[in-house]
Amino acid sequence: MAARALALGAGSVLALAVLAPLGAVIWRAEGVAALRAADLAALRFTLWQALLSALASCLLAVPVARALARRRFAGRGALVALMGAPFILPVIVAILGLLAVFGQNGVLSRVSLALGGPRLDIYGLHGVVLAHVFFNLPLAVRMLLQGWLAVPAERYRLAATLRLSARARFRVLDAPVIRAVLPGAFAVIFVICLSSFAVALTLGGGPRATTVELAIYQAMRFDFDLGRAAALGLVQLSLALGAGALALWLSRGAGFGAGLDRTTPRHEPPARLDTLWIALAALFLMLPLGMVVARGLPGLMSIGADTWRAAGHSLLVALGSTLLCLAWALPLSTPRGAWAGLAAIALSPLVLGTGLFLMLRPFVNPFAWALPVTGFVNALMALPFVLRILTPEAQTIRQDFGRLRATYGLTGRAWLLNVFLPRLRRPLGFAAGLTAALAMGDLGVIALFADPDRATLPLQVYRLMGSYQMEAAAGAALLLMALSLGLFWLCDRGGRVDVGA
Amino acid sequence: MQKTFTLAAGLFLATQAVAQTPVLTVYAPDYFVSEWGPGPKIEALFEADCACDLQFKPGDLLPRVLLEGARTEADVVIGLNTDVTRRARASGLFAPHDVDLSALTLPVDWTDEVFVPFNYSHTAFVYNTERLQEAPDSFAALLEAPDDLRLIIQDPRSSVSGLALVLWMQAVFGDEAEAAWAQLAPKIVTVTRGWSEAYGLFTDGEADMVLSYTTSPAYHLIAEGDDTKKAAIFPEGHYFMVELAAKLAGTDQPDLADAFLSFILSEPFQSMIGTGNWSIPAALPQKDWPEGFQALDLPETVLFYSEAEAAALRDPAIEAWRRALSR
Numbered sequence: 001m002a003a004r005a006l007a008l009g010a011g012s013v014l015a016l017a018v019l020a021p022l023g024a025v026i027w028r029a030e031g032v033a034a035l036r037a038a039d040l041a042a043l044r045f046t047l048w049q050a051l052l053s054a055l056a057s058c059l060l061a062v063p064v065a066r067a068l069a070r071r072r073f074a075g076r077g078a079l080v081a082l083m084g085a086p087f088i089l090p091v092i093v094a095i096l097g098l099l100a101v102f103g104q105n106g107v108l109s110r111v112s113l114a115l116g117g118p119r120l121d122i123y124g125l126h127g128v129v130l131a132h133v134f135f136n137l138p139l140a141v142r143m144l145l146q147g148w149l150a151v152p153a154e155r156y157r158l159a160a161t162l163r164l165s166a167r168a169r170f171r172v173l174d175a176p177v178i179r180a181v182l183p184g185a186f187a188v189i190f191v192i193c194l195s196s197f198a199v200a201l202t203l204g205g206g207p208r209a210t211t212v213e214l215a216i217y218q219a220m221r222f223d224f225d226l227g228r229a230a231a232l233g234l235v236q237l238s239l240a241l242g243a244g245a246l247a248l249w250l251s252r253g254a255g256f257g258a259g260l261d262r263t264t265p266r267h268e269p270p271a272r273l274d275t276l277w278i279a280l281a282a283l284f285l286m287l288p289l290g291m292v293v294a295r296g297l298p299g300l301m302s303i304g305a306d307t308w309r310a311a312g313h314s315l316l317v318a319l320g321s322t323l324l325c326l327a328w329a330l331p332l333s334t335p336r337g338a339w340a341g342l343a344a345i346a347l348s349p350l351v352l353g354t355g356l357f358l359m360l361r362p363f364v365n366p367f368a369w370a371l372p373v374t375g376f377v378n379a380l381m382a383l384p385f386v387l388r389i390l391t392p393e394a395q396t397i398r399q400d401f402g403r404l405r406a407t408y409g410l411t412g413r414a415w416l417l418n419v420f421l422p423r424l425r426r427p428l429g430f431a432a433g434l435t436a437a438l439a440m441g442d443l444g445v446i447a448l449f450a451d452p453d454r455a456t457l458p459l460q461v462y463r464l465m466g467s468y469q470m471e472a473a474a475g476a477a478l479l480l481m482a483l484s485l486g487l488f489w490l491c492d493r494g495g496r497v498d499v500g501a
Numbered sequence: 502m503q504k505t506f507t508l509a510a511g512l513f514l515a516t517q518a519v520a521q522t523p524v525l526t527v528y529a530p531d532y533f534v535s536e537w538g539p540g541p542k543i544e545a546l547f548e549a550d551c552a553c554d555l556q557f558k559p560g561d562l563l564p565r566v567l568l569e570g571a572r573t574e575a576d577v578v579i580g581l582n583t584d585v586t587r588r589a590r591a592s593g594l595f596a597p598h599d600v601d602l603s604a605l606t607l608p609v610d611w612t613d614e615v616f617v618p619f620n621y622s623h624t625a626f627v628y629n630t631e632r633l634q635e636a637p638d639s640f641a642a643l644l645e646a647p648d649d650l651r652l653i654i655q656d657p658r659s660s661v662s663g664l665a666l667v668l669w670m671q672a673v674f675g676d677e678a679e680a681a682w683a684q685l686a687p688k689i690v691t692v693t694r695g696w697s698e699a700y701g702l703f704t705d706g707e708a709d710m711v712l713s714y715t716t717s718p719a720y721h722l723i724a725e726g727d728d729t730k731k732a733a734i735f736p737e738g739h740y741f742m743v744e745l746a747a748k749l750a751g752t753d754q755p756d757l758a759d760a761f762l763s764f765i766l767s768e769p770f771q772s773m774i775g776t777g778n779w780s781i782p783a784a785l786p787q788k789d790w791p792e793g794f795q796a797l798d799l800p801e802t803v804l805f806y807s808e809a810e811a812a813a814l815r816d817p818a819i820e821a822w823r824r825a826l827s828r
Contacts, residue, residue: 028568038823096701104651104690105706123691198694201656206692207823210658214694218658221564224588295705306536357568365574367558459531465697466532468720468779470704 006331011340014332017380018343021355022237026230028358033227035235039215043235046211049125049200050193053132058186060133061140062178064281067274068141069148079282080145083138084488085289085481088437090458091198092465093292093477098131098203100291107287123205131203132196136189138285140182143389146427147181148174150393179250184338184388187247191240191346191384212236216348226354233351240346241339248339292474292481299475307476310460311483314440317375317456318487321439322432325379329386329431333394341387344380352377370454378439385438386431393427394420433491440484457483523553525757528566530580534559539777546769553757563589566749570594576752577761579619581745582661584815586616587808589747596750598762604784605766608803609741616745619765620780622714623739623800624665625732626652633709636733640673643735648687653699653708657819660695662742664819666712668811669740671818672804678818682825689826715739715799720779723793731798738802744780 026032035043068080086094101107102122109120122130151173159169197213212232219229332341356373360366366373397420405415421428440457455463457480464473525547533540534557544555558575563585566573571594581589589595597614605611611618626643628636637643637650655663674681690708693699703711710733721727746765748758764770771782775791782790806814 092698092701095698096705099702099707100705103702103705103707198698201659202691202693202698204691206689206826207656208827210823214656214659217694221561222658222664224564224567304536354568357565361569361572455534460535462697463532463535464537465701466530467535467537468700468717468724469535469537470701472537473701 007334007337010328010331011337013328014340014344014380014383017376018237018347018352020359021352022230022233022347024355024358025226025233025351029226029230031227032231032234033225035228035231038210039212039228039232042210042212042215045209046194046196046200046213047239049128049132049196049204049209049211050190052125052129053136053193054186054190056129057133057136057140057189058182060137060281061144061185062182063273063277064137065141065144065148066174067277068145071274071278073278079278080142081485081489081492082289083142083285084434084437084492085485086135086138086285087434088440088484088488089292089481090461090477093461093474093480094131094135094288095199095202096295096474097288097292098134100295101287102127102130107291123203125204125209127203127205128196128200128209131199132189132193134285134288135199136192137281139385140185140189141281142430143185144177144181146389146430147177147392149426150396151177180392183247183250184391187244187342188345188384188388190243191342194236194240195345195348213348213350216350220350220354229348229351229354233348236348237343237346240342244339244342244346248335289481293478295474296478296481297475299471299473300478301475302469302472303475303479304472306455307457307460307464307472307479310455310457310476311479313371313454314457314480315483315487317371317378318436318439318484320372320375321378321382322435322491324375325382325386325435326428326432328379329383329390332383332387333390335391335395338384338387338391341384344383349377349381352380371456374456375439379435382435382438385434389427389431389434390424393424397423429492433488436487436491437484440480440487523754523757525551525553525555525754525761526574526576527555527557527761528562528575528578529557529559530562531559533557533580539774542773542777543770546773547761547764551757551760551764553754555761566594567592571751573749573751575749576754576758577746577748579744579746579765581616581747583743583745583805583808584661584664584811586613586745587812590615590808594750595747596752596755598748599759600762600766602766606782606784606786607741607743609805611743613745616747617762617765618743618745618783619770620774620778620783621741621743622716622780623741623803624662624669625713625715625717625734625739625800626710627703627713627717627730627732628710629703630729630731632706636710636731638733638735640735640737643733644681644684646688650688650710651690651708652685652688652710652712653690653702654692654712655696655699656692656694657822660693662696662712662714663692664815665740665742667818667822668806668814669804670822671814672740672806673735673737679821679825682822683828686826686828692826714742714780715797716780716794719775719791719793719797722796723776723791734798734800736802738804739800741803741805743783744778 068076089097099106099122102120103109104119104121106120112118112120155173159173164172195213197211197217200209200211201214203209212235216229216232219225219232332338356377357366360369360373401419401423405419410419457476461473461476461480464476529540532538540557544557547555562578562581566575566578573594595615598617600617602611605618607618607621637646654666657663657667670678670681693702696713699711700713702708715732718730718732721730746762748762752758766784771785772789774780774782775794781794787795
């Protein structure tokens with residue numbers, strides 16, 4: 001009963017956090033403006049690239065995650081941890097890193113030229129999808145991996161005892177995991193790609209790759225047409241919730257029953273292609289990250305006091321966001337909650353920021369509130385990912401141990417502390433790590449709230465670039481990546497101390 | 502007890518002292534306030550004899566002022582571009598200045614009653630002489646250049662420099678602008694959201710030329726001792742980019758705001774802004790420019806639309822750009 005009230009409360013806060021800023025913008029605009037013909041073209045491209053990006057990320061994630069679940073090798077832990085990195089890079093840094101590898105003057109083009117081949121042409125729809133896969137493949141892999149690791153080891157032993165064929169193993173053991181996790185991962189990635197802007201434009205090679213978010217930016221910052229921005233924001237929100245509903249419907253039911261939490265080695269034969277998949281994924285993700293490191297190293301020397309202070313602010317924001325986000329997510333970790341959570345990233349950051357500004361402005365000084373607002377928005381933005389990660393396992397725990405709880409008549413507190421949280425610690429650690437890392441990297445909405453003395457690290461990267469300090473900016477970006485990864489690793493590690501994963 | 506009282510009295514007096522120092526709140530673009538931007542230098546110079554506390558509030562300029570309306574905290578806004586002056590003026594939120602503009606040394610006539618220019622430059626394609634031995638010597642030559650000449654530009658819908666390029670093309674080619682864009686299209690590697698992405702890609706070697714400013718080479722020359730970055734100068738002319746400041750009508754510090762607007766045309770500010778903001782000072786004879794600026798290649802012909810002309814041309818010009826580059 002209390003749990004339901006808590007879920008309802010957390011859900012209401014979420015709805016309020018999304019709808020109130022949108023409402024504030026519509027109210028200020030005195031209505032919603034009609035869309036233009038160019039907006040419809042942008043909408044078509046936005047949908048198409050988001051669909052392709054989410055499909056590619058999810059399909060590629062299956063063999064990679066399967067291989068990582070089956071294989072044990074030196075550096076596997078590090079590889080899995082590094083998978084958090086692409087996701088958290090500031091957009092501008094990720095673009096430079098990607099193009100340093102795939103661009104016309106990138107590593108691959110230079111190799112190709114040296115071998116007498118042509119320059120690589122990355123710019124176009126394929127470039128947009130490639131960049132989005134770079135950001136989101138690791139996320140999908142981690143979600144699937146989490147799903148496979150949650151399958152009790154007993155089931156694998158049983159499958160080995162029964163000498164199931166590869167096909168039967170897939171049907172009995174793998175397919176249910178994929179079905180439980182992938183639709184949700186697809187929905188989250190689809191929605192995050194819906195609000196892509198700078199990446200889509202740059203990798204897309206020009207105005208052919210215009211997204212709805214760019215139109216919102218133009219309306220907000222250039223035309224000051226809040227009515228049009230609000231209309232576009234509404235379109236984005238409905239698309240996202242539609243995609244979420246579809247995912248919710250697709251991912252019904254799955255379950256292996258409870259196991260004994262054995263860490264005995266799994267009895268399953270590694271497939272021949274596993275090594276290839278892992279190597280390809282590692283190369284694809286590590287090359288651009290390597291370029292970010294290589295570009296940043298010379299700049300590390302020129303990191304000034306401002307940048308260190310910004311790093312401190314970012315750490316502070318990250319910790320606050322993580323606590324807030326987890327407290328928010330736990331009561332919502334049901335399929336329906338995870339669906340509602342999508343709304344948090346479905347709303348354009350620009351609309352959200354402007355709405356919050358309009359709401360807070362009559363009561364407080366927005367500048368003084370720069371860091372708390374950033375922390376709150378980051379928690380909100382991370383919520384859908386955290387829910388996606390927590391929900392499948394939280395549901396399983398409720399199903400598998402609900403009888404135990406009823407038999408012993410456990411109090412809510414005893415259930416939470418002795419059963420629910422301990423069993424949830426692995427996804428909880430991953431979720432905390434992701435939130436912390438996301439909150440380090442997110443620039444999001446603070447353009448309206450910026451304060452000279454309270455810059456966060458991503459903002460500092462932009463400021464340095466704006467003053468021709470490309471090298472110092474690359475150094476600051478490397479610092480950002482290192483700190484984010486450190487946080488991610490700490491939390492993630494904390495969640496799976498005694499698990500051989 | 503005694504101690505607490507003394508402490509409280511001390512705090513009270515300290516607050517009094519702070520309260521007596523008037524605060525001038527200045528909205529500025531984000532890059533202004535980093536240790537590399539002009540903000541800290543401007544603050545130090547102005548505070549040296551205003552007996553006030555100048556506080557920069559970085560971020561969006563006009564969108565924020567318009568959202569806040571008459572209740573805005575800003576006394577002055579610095580760093581506005583000409584593409585927003587019309588809307589800013591129409592909002593009625595800005596007040597006329599009383600600055601003597603006769604000291605201006607701009608290449609265009611400037612008699613605006615509200616907006617005071619403090620530095621300028623021109624749009625230009627910047628290249629690296631080590632990678633591109635022969636840069637096109639005119640806009641026509643740029644269009645005729647082989648398609649393996651690689652350019653990066655900025656999006657006119659999301660960046661000030663991108664919009665200036667669209668107006669530049671319009672000024673040079675008029676009705677033929679769309680055809681000119683179509684001719685340029687195969688050379689354009691990509692379009693970025695803002696100047697920083699484009700310039701970062703250029704310095705990484707992703708393109709031969711990047712849309713930037715005639716003053717960009719000054720940064721490399723003065724700050725890095727690097728003379729390999731040049732702006733290609735076209736006889737057809739270059740579009741004029743100027744940065745402006747203005748006073749808010751509802752300011753509670755009108756005298757300080759006026760003092761600040763006069764200050765930005767004063768000699769100390771103007772001598773600093775060249776290397777402070779990597780732009781040409783708006784009110785300083787060429788002989789007094791910083792040394793590296795003397796060596797800059799600058800255009801003979803400067804193109805510029807009035808705000809009314811620019812407003813009328815903007816949407817069709819962006820649309821022509823979009824059509825030509827979407828083919």
